[in-house]
Amino acid sequence: MSPFYGAKHSVRPITGLFAAILTVSLFALSTSPALADSGDEAYITTHVLTLAQSSPARGAASSEVESFATALANKAIQPFEGLKPLLPEGSACESAMVDGKVLTLRFVVPAGTVIGDGDLETLNMILMRYIVMSQDLSELRMEARESTPAGVAVRTVPNATPRPLHTFVPAPPPIPTPIASPDEPAATQAPDYQKLYKELQKQTDPGAANRSAGQNSIATGSQPAGVLSGRTMFFSPGHGYVSNDSGSWSTQRGFSKGMNEDFGNLDQANYFASLVFNAGGTVVCMRPLGNQVKEVVLDNTSNDVTFTPSAASWTLSGSGTDNYGNSTGNNMRYINSQPLETATATYAPIIPEAGWYPVYCFANASNNRCSGQLYRIKHSAGETQVRVNHRRVGRGWVWLGNYYFYAGKNAVTGAVVISNETPSPGTAGLIIADAIRFGNGMGDINSHGSISGLEREAEANRYWLQASEAPASVYDASDTDANDNVGAPARMSAYMQQDDGQGFNGDIYLGFHSNAFNGVARGSVGLITTQATVTNQPAWAALCSDTLDTMANIEDANWEFTWGNYSQSVLSGSYGEFGGALNGQMCGTIIEVAFHDNDSDAKLMRDPKVRYVIARSQVHAAIKYFNQFNSNPLAYFPEPPQSVRATNVAGGIRVAWAAVAATSGGAQAATGYKVYTSPDGRNFMLAQSVSGNTTTQSDLTGIPLGEVRYIRVSATNPGGESSPSNVVAARSTGGQINPPVLIVDGYDRLDRFNNVPRFPGNPEDTWCERLFWRRNNRFDYAHEAAGSVAAADRYFDMVSNESIISGAASLLNYETVVWMTGEEDAANQTLDATERGKIQAFLAAGNTTHNTTGRKLFISGANVGDHLDTQNAARSFYNSDLHADAAGRTSKIYSATGNGGGSLAGVSVNFAPGPETYDVENADILAASNGSTVLMSYDGTPGGDFSFEPFDVIGGWKDPNYSGSTNADAASTFDIDTAVKRQGSGSGKLYYVWGTGSLIREYNSSRPPLPSNAVVSIWVYGDNSGNNITFCMRDPEDSELFENLPMTINFTGWQKMTWDMANDPRTRFFGAGDNTFTGATAQLDSVILRKVGAAASGTIYVDDMTYPVTPGASPGPAAVIYTSAANRVVTFGFPFQAISNEVERNLLMNNTLDALGTSRDASSSVADWSIY
Structure with a gap:
């Protein structure tokens, strides 16, 4: 929450008709705002x-x-x-x-x-x-x-x-109380809201077979019953763009260390929302959720809303109600609930373009409503059922989940149906049909004569609340927009909450922020306001901080850095967000999750794994609060199932997984599981529920021959439902076993290095990273892999790579293995020793009954060659078994074309980053090895400077003390810094402590190749120390090491050091060869720093090592290698799953499987086939 140094982003005012035209185009062109203080x-x-x-x-x-x-x-x-x-x-x-x-x-x-x-x-x-x-x-x-x-x-x-x-501070206007229409029935007595609501969420009719799963690796299915059933979590991601009095828009916190708190809080809220949903809670966020800039809002008067039996059977409310539209001519409609469905209101929008859309409902809250209004979200897999208790919450947008919709209008696969079905033990009452929102849209609030031109989610809370048609007393209670924003989220929470007997401790408020102090402080802290006495606030604040620190200290063994602890759990000060603004209706606090001005904390907050644990900790803190103050049970939803696999068996498709145990991080063991299926790998439908912790398989029957089922599994217990597993798939063989193809999902990596930069073209400390789930690792790449194998008319099973490692699935049962490693890298083991051994055994197993041409392997990924060959994790395996040789790395080359005369001739693919794909900034350049040939090449280089070492990831760079040549103090370090950089997302930061030494050799074990006659340059950020810096290049022919003439660091800021390797003087650092670069290729060995100045320690940065290249005609360097030896192997240098165009992807898969000779048979009998 606290600010830190660094420029803030400001955008110029946009006014008039031009504003309406420019609002979307500014975002589409990713125009970087100007800067302002x-x-x-x-x-x-x-x-x-x-x-x-x-x-x-x-x-x-x-x-x-x-x-x-x-x-x-x-x-x-x-x-x-x-x-x-x-x-x-x-x-x-x-x-x-x-x-x-x-x-x-x-x-x-x-x-x-x-x-x-x-x-x-x-x-x-x-x-x-x-x-x-x-x-x-x-x-x-x-x-x-x-x-x-x-x-x-x-x-x-x-x-x-x-x-x-x-x-x-002037008291804001009173929060308006609900205004009932004069023709509405009187309120009814409040039920036992939590028990009743949980029972309603367990209802299986109508549509038990259509209860389905939502968006992604975080979302779940139709809202489960859980420990938070019947409770509303009101929460706010702090800050966002605001307009000043002159109409200039700017963020409220600065940009530094790859972070901006305004955006970081929003990313955190998205993780939290899905976990609250999984625990059964009702989700109300004060900024938009999801990342969808398109929007469609349908009011009940829209022509795209239809009623059954008829509109006339739904009563049009009288004037004065708190409906969406705020006009008497646009009032809501209502009808009485029934035990079985007798009436519906269907909202079927015209979706502007295919994609993931957050869906929200709007209905006025009152005690005469039914106890759980049913919303049926209809999509490609069926429908998702979510209930909202409008006796307790309304008059604003309530999140129903994120769903994939195809473009256009379709009432069957792209709509929301409001049903009047409220079975026992639900409390009968009114069903409300008012407004439904699809997507978030672009900001359109005119403040001080301008609109922001930004997506709504980037704006501060008060604008979302204004667009939600809250009263001015909620969002405009002070003299400036920034002042309005302080208490607006809490005022909106109080405005939306309706008293239905839940009392002060029935619901709760939480503000998400991050902290800043001195660059050294770390950890979380909960806040207490001195502006008002809020019952139980000290306990709620301490629960938030203590639970987060406890969980993080358990989980941080898997993180880039250990978690830091602040000296206190809570701090008290004059905070206006969560005091009197809550109107005495509920408890509230702010959780400062970590310190964004600390390098380690900033990097952790940019890691999706860490954000997930932070979100989970805050859900657990809420569970503890309700237990302590409202006698709620203590129960924590389980973690997702692992080792998921889908295989054809005699009775259909068998889904299997590993049992989910309790964890030291607080998740409890599973007491059951849910198996979801999908026709397209987007939205999912509940197929089967399984009871018991150790019942870890389920057979899906009745699937017609040739149909594909995408499958994922979640774990359940009294706490709720876990996030789902990764997605697998199988193409039905009609009950026969052993299809010819096995797809292996080997992409598990989830870290900050695949985040999406916001304002990437801006100078340092004026950009940040966003944690977009579907641009990092979606865990559902079965959509690409399985879809293309099926389009090639091949039958297949699919398993996770953990299933292969554990032996739960075997490669030996298949003729062809399609192994996807995505952007798995050395740190995450593209192929570990066990996986390599399984592949070797597979290739050595000989023919199958499908054919007599041996085993076939299709393996793709961006970093397999770099990890196994360049870094020598398993060079012999890569060269001999995969028949490939690593020949370097691409830099932002996103297309490849099949070589003439080969089986991929005429095939062109593009794998540039898109809305559902990560950025393959660097991919393996391949060379033929052991009899292989080139099938596909990267498209020719465009010319200019080729960045062969961008210093964006640590890669093969070692600790300075790794080299025996280093004699400086062991306190010297080298890492990637994201705050000081010349380009890209980072630079190499060398912190040196000389001690009694005088030389540091910063060694790169990857030894990236470059032409031995290159004119190579590196940018150095100096500290004016007077020390000397050089390149060191290796001759791979005889292992000689050469340096250029040193550059004296008598400057601060960035300067370029250049070496014409063919013509400039050089000195030999090591080796006894011919004193020249023998061949056409050299390798970057190290950067060497020598002590000349008097300073005992200091820091320099290096970035953007390049050499110029002339424009090249296609084909460029090799992208795909093929061998037709006893076993046929196709090795890709880029990830197949990153190809976003379905037609390109399918053609490439089809031609590759044809080249391998993969059978089209549904199955055949193999004597030694077994089910694992």
Whole structure:
């Protein structure tokens, strides 16, 4: 939540008709906004920072801290550099007092002073950051007394009695209470809402066979009954773009270390939403969920809404209701619920383009509603059923999940149906048909004469709430948009919540933020407001922080860095977001998940694995809160099933998986499982439920010959339902065993290096990464692989690579193996030793009864050659078994074409990043080996500088102490830094400590190749130390190492070092050969730093190692290698699954399987075939 240094993004005002045209085009062209210094961070000005640097040491005497606090507070409130003062002219901090862990500041302000919410939050932020956190205090209190400045006439009589500073913030208008239509029936008595709602979620009729799964690796199926059933989680991802008084839009927090808090909070909320949904809770987020810039909103009056038996059978409400549209001519319709469905309202939009759409419902809340209104989301797999209790929540958008819809209008596969079915034990009442939203859209709120031109999700909460047609008292309660945004999420939560007997502890509010302090502090902290006394808030804040730290400390063995712990669980200060704005209706807090100004924390928060654990921890914290204060059971949903496989058996298709046990991270063991199927690998439908922890297989029967079923599995227990497994698939053989093809899903990697950059063309510290699930690892690439194998008219089974490793599935039962490694890399083991052994055994097994031409292997991935050959993890295997030789790496080449005369002649593919594919920035360049030939080549290089070492990932770079040539102190380190960089997403950061040494050889074990006559350049960010830096190149023919003439680092900032390897002088660092580059290829060996200057330590950065190339005609370097030896092998240098065009993908698969000679038989009997 706290700001940190770095420019903020601002966009110019867009007005008039041109604005309407430009809104979408700006986003489509990814125009990077201009930069500006405005908003909260602008108040961390030079005069504040200068004084803050003289902060007393931690543990200093109270009198010293008090004196410093008074001085800093006075600096902070003074106007500076044209900024509006945080307190009115004539204000002053007159005293400070430290009492234990509490700091109290007393101000004097002019009579009649009025303070804005945002101004108070900014003052609070500065004082919390530079005094409370600096001194390891736990609470900040601010109070003020009024006085009349000399010579100033005032209308208000001064009050000399000090009172809390937050009382000078005007109270917002009251939150409107629900307005019932005069013709609506009276309210009914509140049921036992949680027990009843959970039972409703367990209902199997109508449509038991159509209960289906939602979007992705996080979403689940029709909302399960769980430990949060009957409860609403109101939550807010903090900040977002706001407009100032002149119509200029900017983020509220800065860009640094690859992060921006405004976007990071939003990414965190998306993980949290799906896990709340899985636990049975109702999801209400104060910014849009999902990442869909298209939108369709259907009100009940739309021509795309149809009613049964007829519209006339649904009563049109009278005037004055809180309906969507806010006009008497656009009121909602309602009808009585029934035990069985007798009436529906179908909302069938015209979807503008195919994709994933968040779906929301809008209905006014009242005690005369039924206890669980049924929404049936209809999509390609059937329908998903979600119930919302509008006795408890309404008057705003409630999230129903994310779903894939095809373009156009289709009431069967792209609609939402509101049903009046409410079976026992549900409470009968009214069913409401008002509005349904598909997608989020682009911002269209005109604020101060301009619109943002950005997607709605990028904007602050108050604009989403305004677009949700909340009353102005919710989103426009202060003098500026930024001030409005402080309390708007909590006010909206109170506005949407309806009292139905759940009491204060029935629902809860949570704000997501990240923190900043001094670049060193780490870990999480929960916040307590001093602006109001909120019942149970200290406990809720501590639960959020403590549960997160506990889980993270358990999980961090699998992370890039260990988790850091802040010294305290909670901090108290003047926070306006979650105090009085909640209207006394529920408890609330903010969780500062980690510190975005700390390098390790920033990298962890950019890791999807970490964001998932943070989200899970906050769901567990809520479960603990409801247990402690509302007698809710303690139950935690399980983790997803692993080792999933789908194989044809005599009775149909068998789905199997590994049992899900309890984990030390808090997830409890599965007590059952759900098997979901899909016709297209997008949306899923519940096919079978399985009881028991150890019952880990299920047979799907009645699937016609030749049909493909995409399958995934989730685990269930009383806590709810896990996220689903990865997707596998099988093409039905009609009950026969042993199809010729086995697809192996070997892409498990999930880390920050496949995040999507936002504003990637901007200078350093003005861009950030987004955690888009479907652009990193979707875990559903069966859609691409299985779809193409089926299009090639081959029958197949599919398993996860863990099934092969464990022996639960065997390669030996198949004629052809299609193995997909995606962007699996060395750190994640493209093929580990066990997998390589299984492949070798498969290739050595000889013929099958399908044919007499041996075994066939199709293997694709971007990093297999780099890992196995270049880094020598298994060079012999790569050269001999895969018949390929690693010959380098591509750099942003996204297309390949089949070589003339070969089996892929005429086939062209493009694997550029798209809305559902990751960015294959670098892929393997191949060369023939052991009798193989080139089938496909990358398209010719466009010319210019070829970046053969971009320093975006650590790759083969070793610790400086790895080389025996290094004699510097062991404290020296090398890693990838994302804050200081010249291009791409990172640079190489060398921190050196000389000790008694004088040389560091920073070695690259990958030894990327380049022409031995290249003119090679590297950018160096100097520290003006006077030290010398050189390249070191290896001659692979005789292992000689050569350096260029050194460059003296007598500069700061970026400078380029260049070496014409064929003509410039060189010195031999190591070896005894012919003193020249013998062949046409050299290899980058290392960067060498020699001590010349006097500094004992320092830091330099290196980036963007390039050499110029002339434009090349196709074919370029080899992309696909083929051998027709006793066993036929096709090795790809790029991931097959990254090809987004279905026609290109299918043609490539078909021709490749034809080249391999893969059989088209459905099955045949093999004596030694067995089911694993």
